[in-house]
Amino acid sequence: MQRGLGDFQNPELTLQQKIWQLNWTFLLLLVGCVSVGVAMLYSAANGSWEPWAKMHAIRFGVLLCGLLVAALIDMRLWMRYAYVIYALALLLLGYVEVAGLIGKGAQRWIDLPFMRFQPSETMKIAIVLALARYFHGLSYEDMGRISNLAVPVLLVAAPALLIIRQPDLGTAILLGALAMMVFFLAGVRIWKFVVIGLSGMAMVPIGWSLMHSYQKERVMVFLDPERDPLGSGYNILQSKIAMGSGGISGKGFIQGTQSHLNFLPEKHTDFIFTMLGEEFGLIGGLALMLLFSLVIAYGFGIAFRARSQFGRLMAIGVTVNFSLYVFINIAMVMGVVPVVGVPLPLVSYGGSVMLSLMFGFGLLMNAYVHRDLRIGRRWADTA
Amino acid sequence: MRPEKTRSKLFTRRAAFLLGGKALLMAGLGSRLYYLQVLESERYQVMAEENRINWRLLAPPRGFIADRNGDYVAINVQNYRVLLVPEQAKAAATMDDVLHRLERLIEFSEHDRKRVLREAARKRAFVPITVRENLSWGEVSRLGVNAPDLPGINIDVGETRHYPYGANMAHVLGYVAAVSQKELTGDPLLELPGFKIGKNGIEREYDLALRGSGGSSQVEVNALGRVIRELDRQEGQRGKEVRLTLDMRLQDFVGERLKDERAASAVVMDVHTGEVLALVSTPSYDPNAFSEGIGAEEWHSLVTNPHGPLTNKAIAGQYSPGSTFKIAVALAALEHGIPADHRVFCPGHVQLGDRKFHCWKKYGHGHMELVDALRESCDVWFYDIARRIGVDRIAETAKKLGMGLPTGIDLSGERSGLIPTKKWKREKRGQPWHLGESLIVGIGQGYVLSTPLQLALMTSRLVNGGKAVTPRLTLEQIEGADVKPPEAPQFETLGFQPEHVATVMEGMDQVVNHPRGTARRSALVTEGIAMGGKTGTSQVRRISQAERDAGIRKGEDIAWRLRDHALFVGYAPVDNPRFAVSVVVEHGGGGSKAAAPIARDVLDETLRLTPRWEPSDIIPEAAVNTDEETG
Incomplete structure (x- = not known):
């Protein structure tokens, strides 16, 4: 057994010891983010707990329990079932595809009694798990061989294609970007990214011709939001007005005119950061960005601390996923990138995203709890 | 352990690089936020106010006209109108239903009924639609008593010009009517829906003095244009009274x-x-x-009358x-x-x-x-x-x-x-x-x-x-909108x-x-x-x-x-x-x-x-x- 060698450096922790190992500061940061979300959702409903704020808090509470469970399970168990979880997520994506075909129309979710479950969200975590497991088994030298990259590329391509077919280009690109970064951190050679980057640029015109007209329109309006102030550019323009008019200190809690007079669309989901910017100004916006930065920094710290490649990649993958949400959403509402329908993690209202995020943070916490656990490269094959 | 160490070192290097990238991105977003909320803030504040605030012109009451003894010959009387707010009507019943109930209480034509339904389909649901004007007091009280059964029906008081002496003064006073396209002079009052100006006689001759000046109301509206509240109100100045030499x-x-x-x-x-x-x-x-x-019929008979009732002979x-x-x-x-x-x-x-x-x-x-x-x-x-x-x-x-x-x-x-x-x-x-x-x-x-x-x-x-x-x-x-006290007339002699x-x-x-x-x-x-x-x-x-x-x-x-x-x-x-x-x-x-x-x-x-x-x-x-x- 390979385990023998590392036994004295590889302490098996009891449950009680694991609980002591939880990173409480990080959990506090999460609670901070969610509190901002609850406050903004309370304001979005014109000062009411219904319909969003209360539900948001309850969801967080329930999922926090799930997070702890995920954190305390033995990391090797996650590693062992990584592919199984991936397969299940892929199956759900396939199910949505089939249901969409039957229901004659795009469908991205499965209706559950308490929430709308979006398999594409879960897939983001599943892909991190699967890639972490796969790359865990490859040495630095192995990474140099192109043949070894076929499997992870397939692992990414299958769900990405399914998501594109939904059609949800934004999520597919996000998934691709996430996978890309995991590849990069796993040690895929730089020149390969250069080649892919160049060929990707060459693909842009072809991709453009394959895009749906509404997707083209989104890009065009992004390039010039004022060209159609009452149509597609309306959201971006109103968002910028709301944020800009907030100024340094904002208009005050529940005082945002743009938000409360409904000039701002989707204020409880995608544009919640705008509402924060309007009501709490630059100070509020920067404060939340600082909170997010701390979460990301902690995530990176946990990844640095992990002794196993699986733990590192899992932690970094989850953190990168979180940061992608943050950057794209904030950039989107400020008119830096096109409107792609990405929520602000932990703040925007929405069950699916919260579920996958908390699942991801569970894994992150898991990597922290098991930071000193060493797992042999071949462990998974022999286990 | 050698390869494991290479791998971990590589990871640390690349992750640090990535973290640096993230920090740069965050700084970029932060400066964008600074740009929007500090540098461009003033411009966006103006745009937000423009979004939020609507100015509404308030029509001033038209000035009265009196004879030389102070007897009023043109006044404004209250005009009761029935308004229907489709939103409120639909909340409790159907539009058809409400109109049907209304029909049993006051008279209005099939033509009006169709017009109301047509307007309701075209306008936003909170915009009131006039069903009928000039209700008699009896009709107003009948509607008032039945108000609980008439969701979305409101009674509104407007002002209508009234000439107590009727036909006898028609040629001197003229009349008021809606502004036509040609008569728009740039006075925003004239573009107010329902605003009437003098079309003939004294009403036309001294329209500027009688018209008065418009007030304004500053209201907060939401994205759909619904008025949320009134922020400020400036009453206009009612039209001046014109005294005629007539007895x-x-x-x-x-x-x-x-x-x-x-x-x-x-x-x-x-x-x-x-x-x-x-x-x-x-x-x-x-x-x-x-x-x-x-x-239309009444107009036709006036125009075709051989004795020319419309001409001031x-x-x-x-x-x-x-x-x-x-x-x-x-x-x-x-x-x-x-x-x-x-x-x-x-x-x-x-x-x-x-x-x-x-x-x-x-x-x-x-x-x-x-x-x-x-x-x-x-x-x-x-x-x-x-x-x-x-x-x-x-x-x-x-x-x-x-x-x-x-x-x-x-x-x-x-x-x-x-x-x-x-x-x-x-x-x-x-x-x-x-x-x-x-x-x-x-x-x-x-x-x-x-x-x-x-x-x-x-x-x-x-x-x-x-x-x-x-x-x-x-x-x-x-002169124009100014009324000055009379001067003793100075007439030249004709030299007879x-x-x-x-x-x-x-x-x-x-x-x-x-x-x-x-x-x-x-x-x-x-x-x-x-x-x-x-x-x-x-x-x-x-x-x-x-x-x-x-x-x-x-x-x-x-x-x-x-x-x-x-x-x-x-x-x-x-x-x-x-x-x-x-x-x-x-x-x-x-x-x-x-x-x-x-x-x-x-x-x-x-x-x-x-x-x-x-x-x-x-x-x-x-x-x-x-x-x-x-x-």
Whole structure:
């Protein structure tokens, strides 16, 4: 057994010891983010707990329990079932595809009694798990061989294609970007990214011709939001007005005119950061960005601390996923990138995203709890 | 462990690189936030306010119009409207259902019903739709009692123009109606839906003063345009009150007196100030129908009525003045060197070349002098004068008396009449003047045209001793939107010799007060006061020789529209004139029979209403003597 060698450096922790190992500061940061979300959702409903704020808090509470469970399970168990979880997520994506075909129309979710479950969200975590497991088994030298990259590329391509077919280009690109970064951190050679980057640029015109007209329109309006102030550019323009008019200190809690007079669309989901910017100004916006930065920094710290490649990649993958949400959403509402329908993690209202995020943070916490656990490269094959 | 270490080192390096990238990105987003919320903030604050705040113009109440005694002749009355808010109606029932229930309580047409449904489909659900206007008080209370069963039905109070004297004042006041595209002047009030402006008469003439200035309301709206609350309100300034020179008691009396005539008009004015005391034209129309919205049928009948109810005949009706014009001709004769005792023998006609010019008295008047000729209205005497002094000299005097030119009264739609001259005929018709035409002009026929107002003005300017008064309808001076206190009118003298004026007035005195005067049956009944005047009968067609021989002259024998117009101008008191009157009865027959009795009654009433009249009331210093230069 390979385990023998590392036994004295590889302490098996009891449950009680694991609980002591939880990173409480990080959990506090999460609670901070969610509190901002609850406050903004309370304001979005014109000062009411219904319909969003209360539900948001309850969801967080329930999922926090799930997070702890995920954190305390033995990391090797996650590693062992990584592919199984991936397969299940892929199956759900396939199910949505089939249901969409039957229901004659795009469908991205499965209706559950308490929430709308979006398999594409879960897939983001599943892909991190699967890639972490796969790359865990490859040495630095192995990474140099192109043949070894076929499997992870397939692992990414299958769900990405399914998501594109939904059609949800934004999520597919996000998934691709996430996978890309995991590849990069796993040690895929730089020149390969250069080649892919160049060929990707060459693909842009072809991709453009394959895009749906509404997707083209989104890009065009992004390039010039004022060209159609009452149509597609309306959201971006109103968002910028709301944020800009907030100024340094904002208009005050529940005082945002743009938000409360409904000039701002989707204020409880995608544009919640705008509402924060309007009501709490630059100070509020920067404060939340600082909170997010701390979460990301902690995530990176946990990844640095992990002794196993699986733990590192899992932690970094989850953190990168979180940061992608943050950057794209904030950039989107400020008119830096096109409107792609990405929520602000932990703040925007929405069950699916919260579920996958908390699942991801569970894994992150898991990597922290098991930071000193060493797992042999071949462990998974022999286990 | 070697490869594991390489792998971990590589990971750490790359992750650190990535973290650096993230930090840069975050800094980038932070600076973008700074750019939006600090550098560009002002611009976006303005845009946010523009989004949020709507300015709404508030229509000011229109100014009232009163007569000289303060009696209101145009006011605003409350107008109850039923409004339907589709949103509220749909919340409790269907639109059809609500309209059906409404139908059982108040009347409204199928047309209205369809319009409401159409508007409801087009407009946003919170925009109220007017179902019906001008509800009676009974209807309002019926709706109030049934309010719980009528979701979405609201009653709104607006203001509608109301004219208490109705048709009698229609021609003076005009009416108000919605603004047409052509009338937009840039005043934002005019673009307000439902705003009405004066379309005729005083309402139009002094619209700027009556309109007032709009207020504004600053409201907060949401993205759909729904008003959330009012932030600020600035009340407008209501329109100014306009005081007319009319005396409604007299105006009413004149209206009543003319009621029996099919088409007639009368003007009473103060000969010294030019103030118009009564100005009536019949038939008329109900101006209230216009402000409440006139139906197509009603409009059609007004337009096609042969008696022209829409025309203000007192200022826009042009008639041959007939014998009333002899006042001007007589004065012209004296002013141009013909003595008052100039004698002409009237055999009943006069021959000019191969044409025969008849006197109205078939067998002639015998020997006539100026005063006799005026008194008995001898055509032959005036034919002789016209032949002697010529048309241009008659025109000169007539124009001084205010004929052939717009009088300048503050009422739109005035026509100028016509006083022909040789030059006029050459320019307009391209033909030379014939002497025969001068003779016709001498008895106020032919090309000569005048309005009843001009006839009253001619009389005024003569009997006030030759002062160039101008008629007016308002007591104050109104310029644009400003109402200023009245100034004592300063009228120039026309330069007539006082004894010439006195001679003509003597003739006019005898018309009424001499046993052989043409209007002797119309002497005033007011004790101690007499009136002077002149009758006129103007032909509307030529009388053929056959008819003349058959003696068919009297009105009853011919169709109404072919009968002569009856005219009369008069003044009173005869020894110190204060009021002038003109009466024109269209196709009324002879002036002495149809017009003079009306004028007499009107002057009687005028004097009765001014009982404490004393000669000192007159403003003698008002006449500016420019005699020296002109004479």
